[in-house]
Amino acid sequence: MTPRIDLFGIITDDLAASAAFYRRLGLDIPEGAEKEPHVEILLPGGQRLAWDTVDTIRTFLPDWTPSQGGHRLGLAFLCDGPAEVDALWTELTQAGYTGEKAPWDAFWGQRYAIVKDPDGNPVDLFAPLPQVESPS
Template structure:
């Protein structure tokens, strides 16, 4: 059997802060999840996104350390149009999240921006320029 990609996991320092950020991007995460050590959300197409606290990961891998050399992954969220990229970026940065790259018109035909989640993972926002 060939393995198939099914889950993307994030290790987080503060579950509540991380889930609050991803709720801002439209993920449906119940409030009671904030107090859980492991949380999963089903995404369109069957992929799942999971969050584990550092303590949870260290419960089965006591020597776990965060990746070195900068953000290890980036996630990308599609926005309805270029104005939504600008608005979402502006709102998140205005609410205290770190802007990594302000919105720009990318040569590949998209309006693009990058913010950092509470753990420093890069989260891209994009929309087609012609749509």
């Protein structure tokens, strides 16, 4: 059998805060799940996304410490269009989440923005930019 990606995991200091953030991005995290030490949901396409508290991780890795000096993993959410990127950015930053990069039109043809989840993980918001017809 060939291994295949099945689960993406997030280690969080505050499961309730992380769940609230990702619910704002449309993930269906059951109410009350944030009271558990481990939560996972099934994503469209069959992969799973999971959250574990730091305390849960330390039950099997007692010396675990978070990475320092930058991130190694990010999540990206495809939006319905450039206006939704802007609206989500505004909603999240006005709700108190840290904006790393305000929405901009990226040279690779997408409206793009980066906001940090409660644990400092970058979360990208993006949508394709409308195609501009060149004059003939």
